[in-house]
Amino acid sequence: MKDDANGGGKRLRVYEIKAPDADVRHALGQAVAYVAALKFVLTQEGGTVEQWWRLIGFRAKPRRMPSFEAFALVADTTRNRRDVEATIDRLSLSTKAGITPDAMYYHRTPSGRLEIRAR
Numbered sequence: 001m002k003d004d005a006n007g008g009g010k011r012l013r014v015y016e017i018k019a020p021d022a023d024v025r026h027a028l029g030q031a032v033a034y035v036a037a038l039k040f041v042l043t044q045e046g047g048t049v050e051q052w053w054r055l056i057g058f059r060a061k062p063r064r065m066p067s068f069e070a071f072a073l074v075a076d077t078t079r080n081r082r083d084v085e086a087t088i089d090r091l092s093l094s095t096k097a098g099i100t101p102d103a104m105y106y107h108r109t110p111s112g113r114l115e116i117r118a119r
Contacts, residue, residue: 031070076105
């Protein structure tokens with residue numbers, strides 16, 4: 001995320017990363033919960049809000065609030081795609097919190113290189 005001379009960045013993105021053999025049905029929900037907590041802390045008035053912004057790399061609270069995104073990063077399998085896509089559909093319809101849910105998928109190539117794929 002870029003501070004953009006304290007004018008605000010474009011987005012804050014939180015990833016929930018799961019091991020290749022992990023159950024991913026709740027991965028995106030966990031990422032949304034983390035982002036909701038972060039958004040709550042960063043949008044408070046007064047108090048320690050400036051310290052929270054500095055903690056994540058800003059010089060001060062930005063003038064423009066960035067968008068908030070929650071990502072699941074999971075192994076690229078048919079089952080994981082089905083489970084995560086169903087969660088994205090459900091959360092996209094039900095969330096009014098201003099948090100965008102999304103996912104990325106990873107796999108190892110035959111040479112052992114890790115590749116990440118967007119939806």
